[in-house]
Amino acid sequence: MITQKKLITSNVINNYLNVTLPNVITDDQYEIIKKEILEKTASMNIKGVILDVSATNFIDLSMLHLFKNIIDAIKVLGKKGIVIGMNSSSVSALVHLIDEDLNIPIATCFDEAVLIINQDYEN
16 A cells, blocks of 8 residues: 655644645645645634745745645635745745735744734734
């Protein structure tokens, strides 16, 4: 029997699902990752999902679109999603490529992500 290695690690911290994405994400892995995140989100009583991309080696515009798709799907489940852990080289390389329609919530760390999610609930 072949067992598939888990692609993400996750834990719940103070009602927030913290998901660490792998260092490399292929197109095939993306669908598995998205499904796993959405299954966890739907089955838990949480306020939001924090996608930690600090271990992800390469983030380009197409990867940002993948993150956006996951966050949009999380919204359909009635939760908030946000990305943390983008390193400075990724941000500086991508800042001129991000169009306003992409609109991905990004925070610098877990605590800031929690504040942003809570602000969204208060507004």
